[in-house]
Amino acid sequence: MDFTILILQGIIIAATPLLFAAIGELVVERAGVLNLGIEGMMIIGAIAGFSITFETGSHTLGILAAAFGGAVMATIFGVLTQVLMSNQVATGLALTIFGLGIAALWGQAYSGESTSSLASLDIAGLSAIPVLGPLLFSHDVLVYLSIALTIGVYWFLNKTRAGLILRSVGENHDAAHAIGYNVLGVRMAALMFGGACAGLGGAYLSMVQTPLWADEMTAGRGWIALAIVVFATWKPGRAIFGAYLFGGVTVLQLHAQGFGIKIDAQYLSMLPYIVTVIVLVLISRDKTKLMFNAPGCLGKPFYASS
Amino acid sequence: MIKLELRKETSRVMLYSTPIFAVLLTIAASMIMFAILDKDPIKAISIIFMQPLSNTFSITELVVKATPLILIAIGLSMGFRAGVWNIGAEGQFTVGALCGGCIALVFYNVEGFWILPLMCIAGILGGMAWAAIPAWLRTRFNANEILVSLMMSYVAVLLLSALVHGPLRDPDGMNFPESRIFSDSAILPILVEGTRMHIGFIVALLVVVTAWVLLSRHIIGFQVKVLGLSPRAARFGGFIESRVIWACLMVSGGLAGLAGLFEAAGPVGQLVPSLPVGYGFTAIIVAFLGRLNPIGILISGFVMALTYIGGEAAQIQMNLPSAVTGVFQGMLLFFLLGIDVLAKYRFKWFHHHHQKGT
Numbered sequence: 332m333d334f335t336i337l338i339l340q341g342i343i344i345a346a347t348p349l350l351f352a353a354i355g356e357l358v359v360e361r362a363g364v365l366n367l368g369i370e371g372m373m374i375i376g377a378i379a380g381f382s383i384t385f386e387t388g389s390h391t392l393g394i395l396a397a398a399f400g401g402a403v404m405a406t407i408f409g410v411l412t413q414v415l416m417s418n419q420v421a422t423g424l425a426l427t428i429f430g431l432g433i434a435a436l437w438g439q440a441y442s443g444e445s446t447s448s449l450a451s452l453d454i455a456g457l458s459a460i461p462v463l464g465p466l467l468f469s470h471d472v473l474v475y476l477s478i479a480l481t482i483g484v485y486w487f488l489n490k491t492r493a494g495l496i497l498r499s500v501g502e503n504h505d506a507a508h509a510i511g512y513n514v515l516g517v518r519m520a521a522l523m524f525g526g527a528c529a530g531l532g533g534a535y536l537s538m539v540q541t542p543l544w545a546d547e548m549t550a551g552r553g554w555i556a557l558a559i560v561v562f563a564t565w566k567p568g569r570a571i572f573g574a575y576l577f578g579g580v581t582v583l584q585l586h587a588q589g590f591g592i593k594i595d596a597q598y599l600s601m602l603p604y605i606v607t608v609i610v611l612v613l614i615s616r617d618k619t620k621l622m623f624n625a626p627g628c629l630g631k632p633f634y635a636s637s
Numbered sequence: 638m639i640k641l642e643l644r645k646e647t648s649r650v651m652l653y654s655t656p657i658f659a660v661l662l663t664i665a666a667s668m669i670m671f672a673i674l675d676k677d678p679i680k681a682i683s684i685i686f687m688q689p690l691s692n693t694f695s696i697t698e699l700v701v702k703a704t705p706l707i708l709i710a711i712g713l714s715m716g717f718r719a720g721v722w723n724i725g726a727e728g729q730f731t732v733g734a735l736c737g738g739c740i741a742l743v744f745y746n747v748e749g750f751w752i753l754p755l756m757c758i759a760g761i762l763g764g765m766a767w768a769a770i771p772a773w774l775r776t777r778f779n780a781n782e783i784l785v786s787l788m789m790s791y792v793a794v795l796l797l798s799a800l801v802h803g804p805l806r807d808p809d810g811m812n813f814p815e816s817r818i819f820s821d822s823a824i825l826p827i828l829v830e831g832t833r834m835h836i837g838f839i840v841a842l843l844v845v846v847t848a849w850v851l852l853s854r855h856i857i858g859f860q861v862k863v864l865g866l867s868p869r870a871a872r873f874g875g876f877i878e879s880r881v882i883w884a885c886l887m888v889s890g891g892l893a894g895l896a897g898l899f900e901a902a903g904p905v906g907q908l909v910p911s912l913p914v915g916y917g918f919t920a921i922i923v924a925f926l927g928r929l930n931p932i933g934i935l936i937s938g939f940v941m942a943l944t945y946i947g948g949e950a951a952q953i954q955m956n957l958p959s960a961v962t963g964v965f966q967g968m969l970l971f972f973l974l975g976i977d978v979l980a981k982y983r984f985k986w987f988h989h990h991h992q993k994g995t
Binding site: 411415421426428429431434435436439546551557558561601608611618 | 722724781783788958971978
């Protein structure tokens with residue numbers, strides 16, 4: 332029983348950074364922008380969170396710095412793609428290469444250092460409940476924040492006027508512009524939100540999952556988050572499911588040897604990537620369904636001619 | 638206020654001069670970065686950009702670095718023109734090295750002129766096979782080739798590591814995760830005695846010329862361009878989209894695989910887990926900096942090789958962190974993409990009384 336709880340807790344820890352990054356990108360894509368630079372924003376969040384926590388001893392400052400760092404990266408992307416009309420795919424790749432470089436430069440002084448992990452909240456009374464306590468009520472604040480953020484995004488997109496405007500900008504930017512909505516403003520705001528979320532996801536890696544700094548510690552999670560958005564067909568509720576599914580695969584890989592499965596570690600480490608490909612194939616197979624769900628102006632440049 | 642106005646035609650002058658501006662802006666920005674890092678900016682820039690050109694040996698090293706970048710970037714540029722985004726060249730490079738390297742290890746005790754050509758074929762086929770995965774999944778199941786090709790890169794690097802730790806490990810190698818060092822028959826001929834400059838560079842030059850002829854003089858080049866500019870028009874024109882996707886991924890995968898084999902049979906001389914060092918990703922920047930044009934890629938391949946060689950020299954002489962090269966390359970691509978706006982748009986000043994509404 333204890334072992335099962337341990338694994339389920341592991342899944343939550345593995346899924347949280349993916350959920351942060353995916354829910355941020357989901358909002359960005361609903362606004363019609365394709366930011367492939369999640370990996371770059373996450374790694375900046377990871378080093379910002381780690382270094383600020385290391386220097387100040389304050390996890391709160393570290394978390395804020397991570398969100399801020401991710402948002403700054405997203406702003407660079409926004410200026411290039413939305414103001415200077417650069418190609419979104421190429422700019423997203425550049426953001427990843429640049430982010431990995433800057434993070435390695437910044438992190439050089441912290442290589443091999445570690446900090447205390449973010450403490451879990453242990454909600455009074457509830458965390459003592461057997462099974463449910465350790466599963467639901469004794470996590471760190473970021474786990475709860477990721478869930479709250481997902482619910483918040485669902486509410487924002489579906490129940491608020493601002494969410495409707497954001498979706499209209501993503502569906503048809505020319506029409507939204509003609510009505511008088513500020514396409515550029517909406518997209519920049521969405522991008523900065525997405526960047527902050529990716530930054531938080533990165534911070535979760537360097538502050539909770541493995542509270543130490545290592546170059547390229549994001550290891551492709553930013554790209555997996557992109558796949559989760561497609562998997563979720565741009566719906567927040569399904570993004571939670573997707574993130575926990577991928578988190579599960581990661582944890583399974585770590586524990587497989589514990590179950591007595593004798594396979595080299597490298598083959599097991601391939602699992603999350605292979606599962607991503609398989610899931611992507613299963614989701615994309617139905618072309619019409621995918622087109623029906625994808626935001627109409629996803630990845631298209633917006634040029635206001637009047 | 639300033640407003641962007643779409644040019645009727647992309648400016649040719651701007652198209653070819655923006656890469657130069659981008660390099661200059663990157664140099665300026667990195668000088669600021671060096672100043673922040675408390676290093677002499679002038680000295681750093683001269684070490685990175687001048688020193689590698691000052692003696693014959695470092696020029697040959699430049700060629701060694703530029704060869705894989707040019708080979709991979711030529712292949713990628715075909716796809717990028719057509720809107721087929723293969724960003725998994727790193728994986729195709731790795732599998733190419735692995736397949737070609739296996740031939741070298743199987744015929745470890747055999748001598749023969751045919752071993753190297755066989756290794757090259759295996760390298761190309763290996764790269765193509767790895768690129769066939771995203772090609773098939775894209776054409777058959779509509780799966781996004783960006784994500785699939787990238788995920789397969791992670792798998793390829795892990796596969797190399799697994800095999801070098803296991804079946805391909807050198808039996809006399811004290812358990813180090815390395816293969817045997819290739820026999821002389823499986824090592825690329827050296828062009829300049831006493832250096833590492835190998836025959837792969839000649840192959841890269843031939844590939845550049847072939848690509849240039851194909852793109853500017855052959856129907857394939859036209860089809861690729863049309864598909865990139867307007868997939869709808871391409872469909873009306875009777876081009877089969879899936880065929881172009883396959884062609885782009887096979888060409889880029891094959892060339893990346895060949896580059897990987899050249900790396901294993903050239904400067905490295907064996908299979909090691911650290912063989913993939915990011916050429917597959919850097920080549921994306923090379924392709925864009927070279928304007929997706931074969932001749933441009935030849936030049937930009939050397940510029941990017943300069944940042945590697947010069948970056949290494951600066952690391953040793955000025956104690957600069959190795960990550961500087963990555964930052965430099967990222968900035969270069971940013972500046973290039975940012976000032977590209979000058980080729981497609983022109984800036985126009987608007988006076989307030991001319992404005993109607995917002």
